[in-house]
């Protein structure tokens with residue numbers, strides 16, 4: 592049963608509790624993250640800014656099942672277009688305004704022949720702010736880029752990745768060519784955790800065949 596988190600600590604605790612279960616409902620994770628009333632003094636200790644790039648600050652390693660982190664976006668800074676290594680990504684705006692720009696996977700299929708390369712196709716754009724604080728993406732939806740377009744205001748976001756991942760692919764918008772990059776934390780090294788694989792259970796669909804609920808089932812790997 593979800594109750595509105597009383598504080599950031601309470602949100603972290605409730606997320607841990609949720610992921611203690613064998614089955615985790617992504618919609619419930621999104622609702623819980625959305626229901627947190629953001630209070631900067633709650634999460635200030637995870638905020639570290641770098642003038643020239645966004646920073647990733649680990650909040651909770653989720654006992655190996657997920658990573659919860661705070662990303663800090665200076666003014667006029669954006670991520671590269673990237674995938675999510677088969678993980679679920681839930682992003683919650685804590686401060687400021689960001690844009691999530693989605694792209695279709697490139698069709699070059701790894702080919703570097705000039706004829707196969709083309710500019711990546713933008714499929715969607717969503718504004719993330721206090722009115723619309725939560726976004727969700729996985730690789731089957733597409734790729735995305737997160738942008739702080741504001742020349743004055745910084746932005747802070749809370750991200751939950753399930754399962755955790757340490758590398759992803761970034762893509763060049765002009766050619767669709769990709770590159771694998773390793774990801775690190777700016778606040779502390781990731782501790783060794785048990786590893787889990789996520790098996791998706793059969794989705795619940797409505798009358799017109801749209802997926803209305805997706806459940807996750809964990810299996811611990813050796």
Ligand SMILES: [Fe+2]
Pocket residue numbers: 673674675680735
């Ligand atoms: Fe992302």
